[in-house]
Amino acid sequence: MKKYRIVFSKEVTETEKKIIQDYWLFENDAFVNTNKELEAKYNLNPAKITKLIKDKSYCVVVEKCKECQSEFDRKVETKGSFIIKFCRSNYSQKICKKCNLEYKREREKEIQEKERKEAIKLEERRLLxxxxxxxxxxxxxxxxxxxxxxxxxxxxxxxxINCKTFSEIERNIFKNQISRNEIWNPIYSLEKLGLLKIERDRSNRVINIVCPEKLLKVILSTKNKEFSISLTSTKGNNTNEPEYSNSFVLESEVILKTGIIYTSEIWKLSDGSLNLKIFPKFQ
Ligand SMILES: [Zn+2]
Structure with a gap:
């Protein structure tokens, strides 16, 4: 059972003490005397009662700590706050200062631990x-x-992949009409294949379309390589022999793709040899 205690100021008279005690008298979860009853009983006006209570007393609700069982005081100055503190309390109000500190520390630790685990989980997901x-x-x-x-x-x-910025993509590929489905459909297919990434802002608006950097490097290192061979004159007039020939070993694979327009050129060099070049027309 909860208790309460009235604290009187030193200058209080015996009559005042009686009024104050009647004011704070609390039984079965209710104040015994209403202010009206006190006014009538002691022939006092409401202002005087209020002043007397305020100047010469306050009340202390005595709590028993739910954790360590020690008693601690909770000061109240009005009947309203008395009811709140006496009848309705949340857990942190039912434990003493020392236990409250410990309780808060524990809660903080729990929150930190939860955040730490959450961060680990996120990092694991990111790494995966x-x-x-x-x-x-x-x-x-x-x-x-x-x-x-x-x-x-x-x-x-x-x-x-030949565009350096999204505005270049909008201008050169979409011809400034960003809603063109005949462009978007291949882009979606390329995204599904992992060849392109469509970057969006928070409102889901497309802000860029990029090729993953590592992939782009590989493509660029193999893409526009000019295929060139030098041919030297055989100096033979024999019709069974070619006029120019060469033997060579490729340093890397050369892929000529169907459907791509290539340009082939033969350049005559100052030493009389020929240089044959093959390269994509649109690079
Ligand atoms: Zn305690």
């Missing part, structure tokens, strides 16, 4: 996503899937 993405990208590079695209899709891909 990165690993998956890296694995997918490595497979794309290994399979050279951009060389196996349908021609229309390849063309869009080719044009996009």
């Amino acid at each position: 996503a990165v690993a998956n993405e890296t694995e997918k990208l490595n497979q794309i590079i290994k399979d050279k899937i951009w060389l196996k695209l349908e021609e229309e899709i390849y063309d869009v891909f080719h044009q996009i």
